[in-house]
Amino acid sequence: MKVKVIGIPVHDQEKALKFYTEKLGFLKKIDIPLSEGNRWLTVVSKDEQDGAEILLEPSPNHFEPAKVYQKALFDAGIPYTQFNSEDVQQEYDRLSNLGVEFSMKPTEMGTVKIAVFNDTCGNNIQIVQML
Known part of the structure; x- marks a missing residue:
């Protein structure tokens, strides 16, 4: 088996698309209209x-x-998911300069460095770097 798709719940798909592409640097892959104004x-x-x-x-x-x-999850400060990064400090600096709000600045925890940010769509997202 392979992981092909993982879902992240969002309050507003258009706002999420803008954040995930313009701030985080992801690329739109699939955009298929569904019923009631929703999209895959x-x-x-x-x-x-x-x-x-x-x-x-x-x-x-x-x-x-x-x-x-x-x-x-959000109210408890628990990340919905995590993304890996080669350099959490560099990613933190880049995203902070783009106005992304962090609830946890880069912090070393044993063999990892982590930071947590608000994706503006209802989720805390953790970025992690293996040390």
């Missing part, structure tokens, strides 16, 4: 365009348990 909307890492896709999923808008779960 995925982005990929510019460094692994044939790698796993992130589905920017509007589930919190249509499924109350997903909304409750997402909010509970």
Whole structure:
């Protein structure tokens, strides 16, 4: 088996697309209109365009348990998912300069360095660097 698509719940797909492409640097991969104004909307890492896709999923808008779960994670400061980085400090500096808000600055924890930011779409996202 392989990981092909992983979903991240978002409040607004268009806002999420803008954040994930313009701030984080991902590339739009698939954008297929669905019912009720929703889309099958995925982005990929510019460094692994044939790698796993992130589905920017509007589930919190249509499924109350997903909304409750997402909010509970966010309010507790727990990251919804994590992305790897070769250099967390460099990524932190780059994203901070673009106005991305971090709840945790780069912090060494044993064999990793991590930072956590708000994706503006209802999620905390962690970036991690193996030391």
